[in-house]
Amino acid sequence: MFGYYLELALRSFRRNKVLTALMVLAIALGIGASMTTLTVFHVLSGDPIPSKSHVLFYPRLDPRSMNGFTPGDEPEAQMTRFDAEALLRDKRGDRQALMTGGTLALEAADGRIEPFRVDSRYTTADFFPMFDVPFRYGSGWSSADDESRAQVAVISRALNDKLFGGANSVGQTLLAGNQRLRIIGVLDEWRLTPRFYDVTNDLFSEVEQVFVPFWTSRALKFPTQGNMNCWGDTGTDPEGAQGANAPCAWLQYWVELGTPEKLAAYRQYLGNYADQQRAAGRFERPTNVRLHSVMEWLDDQDAVPGDVRLQLWLALGFLAVCLLNTVGLLLAKFLGRASQIGVRRALGATRRAIFAQCLVEAGTVGMVGGVLGLGLAWLGLWAVRQQPADYAALARMDGTMLLTTFVLALLASVLAGILPAWRACQVAPAIQLKSQ
Numbered sequence: 001m002f003g004y005y006l007e008l009a010l011r012s013f014r015r016n017k018v019l020t021a022l023m024v025l026a027i028a029l030g031i032g033a034s035m036t037t038l039t040v041f042h043v044l045s046g047d048p049i050p051s052k053s054h055v056l057f058y059p060r061l062d063p064r065s066m067n068g069f070t071p072g073d074e075p076e077a078q079m080t081r082f083d084a085e086a087l088l089r090d091k092r093g094d095r096q097a098l099m100t101g102g103t104l105a106l107e108a109a110d111g112r113i114e115p116f117r118v119d120s121r122y123t124t125a126d127f128f129p130m131f132d133v134p135f136r137y138g139s140g141w142s143s144a145d146d147e148s149r150a151q152v153a154v155i156s157r158a159l160n161d162k163l164f165g166g167a168n169s170v171g172q173t174l175l176a177g178n179q180r181l182r183i184i185g186v187l188d189e190w191r192l193t194p195r196f197y198d199v200t201n202d203l204f205s206e207v208e209q210v211f212v213p214f215w216t217s218r219a220l221k222f223p224t225q226g227n228m229n230c231w232g233d234t235g236t237d238p239e240g241a242q243g244a245n246a247p248c249a250w251l252q253y254w255v256e257l258g259t260p261e262k263l264a265a266y267r268q269y270l271g272n273y274a275d276q277q278r279a280a281g282r283f284e285r286p287t288n289v290r291l292h293s294v295m296e297w298l299d300d301q302d303a304v305p306g307d308v309r310l311q312l313w314l315a316l317g318f319l320a321v322c323l324l325n326t327v328g329l330l331l332a333k334f335l336g337r338a339s340q341i342g343v344r345r346a347l348g349a350t351r352r353a354i355f356a357q358c359l360v361e362a363g364t365v366g367m368v369g370g371v372l373g374l375g376l377a378w379l380g381l382w383a384v385r386q387q388p389a390d391y392a393a394l395a396r397m398d399g400t401m402l403l404t405t406f407v408l409a410l411l412a413s414v415l416a417g418i419l420p421a422w423r424a425c426q427v428a429p430a431i432q433l434k435s436q
Contacts, residue, residue, distance in 0.1 A: 027369025030322030032376025037315040048192040053294035060290040078249040093255035095130040099123035102224045118209040122217035138170040138185035153181040154211040200226040204391040330420035358421030366413020
């Protein structure tokens with residue numbers, strides 16, 4: 001019967017071309033607008049590391065002074081160097097890494113490329129296995145390299161292509177900030193969306209191009225970038241605000257905990273550590289610790305821009321308006337065929353058959369509108385990519401959103417067709433036959 005109903009729908013479209021075009025256009029506009037914003041939201045709110053997001057956690061402590069304290073305050077978003085190094089030494093997780101962002105001035109050893117600046121990350125050895133970082137050549141450094149302040153570096157594939165033409169550059173020298181670093185690894189293609197491990201810098205940019213051991217970066221005085229919050233005198237430490245004893249939070253710290261039991265034990269460990277530091281006089285505020293999973297941390301930091309959320313709701317509201325217009329057009333179309341429906345009913349067609357026929361017609365309108373809406377969505381995503389927003393380049397439709405487009409179009413049109421179809425199947429055949 002579906003083929004028969006589809007044939008009737010196509011005949012109806014040919015008889016009412018203008019009305020059919022209006023319905024298709026209404027569906028297409030709603031689908032195009034909603035899928036554009038829904039795709040952007042999907043890209044920005046997705047799990048950046050689904051294979052490990054359930055075992056990666058971001059601990060937080062509150063080492064600040066009582067100045068400005070309000071009960072119920074959130075703890076500090078980053079860690080002091082003292083606390084990060086203490087937690088790293090204790091090694092209570094399966095893996096752990098401290099880190100911060102920076103910038104480096106690079107130049108080619110042969111001088112054929114003008115000096116240029118790149119984003120860098122100063123971290124510890126567990127960073128690479130903890131975040132499942134893929135390597136094209138070589139590998140990351142070891143804990144021994146951390147402790148010895150080894151002048152080594154891992155570089156991105158893009159930087160390797162630029163400096164070494166894509167060849168295996170392991171063992172080559174990287175000139176960074178007037179210092180020589182030995183390249184020990186080259187990353188393969190790797191991009192986290194968002195770049196969750198550091199929310200103080202651009203969340204949606206590509207990963208850094210140079211990775212250097214944290215203590216090496218301090219020994220070589222490489223410049224850092226990112227937020228820093230200080231609440232006391234920083235002049236007493238030889239390294240200033242970035243010193244081991246400075247009252248400043250500026251480091252990110254991540255830990256891998258493979259089981260719920262390890263998670264509970266680590267949470268208890270954080271509380272005990274805070275109690276010990278308060279007893280020693282370092283912490284002044286009441287113990288206040290947090291342990292966020294990847295997705296919890298992104299939610300806490302409102303990783304999805306507020307304007308994207310607003311645009312999504314506005315687009316869904318526009319889709320609802322388009323569906324209401326489609327309901328009106330379908331009512332006009334179906335009730336305009338009341339005499340035909342009356343004849344079919346008199347010849348033995350059931351109300352269920354009339355209802356099914358009308359829903360098939362509405363669904364066909366939805367599928368055609370979905371195809372046109374898909375084209376409008378691609379156009380909308382192209383327009384998003386032209387914007388100066390940091391996430392603009394990520395606005396691309398994947399297979400999931402492509403399927404969602406047609407499911408949404410079909411569902412929307414069927415929902416819009418329920419009321420008109422129900423009204424059509426209520427047509428009394430006797431009244432229609434008398435009026436002929």
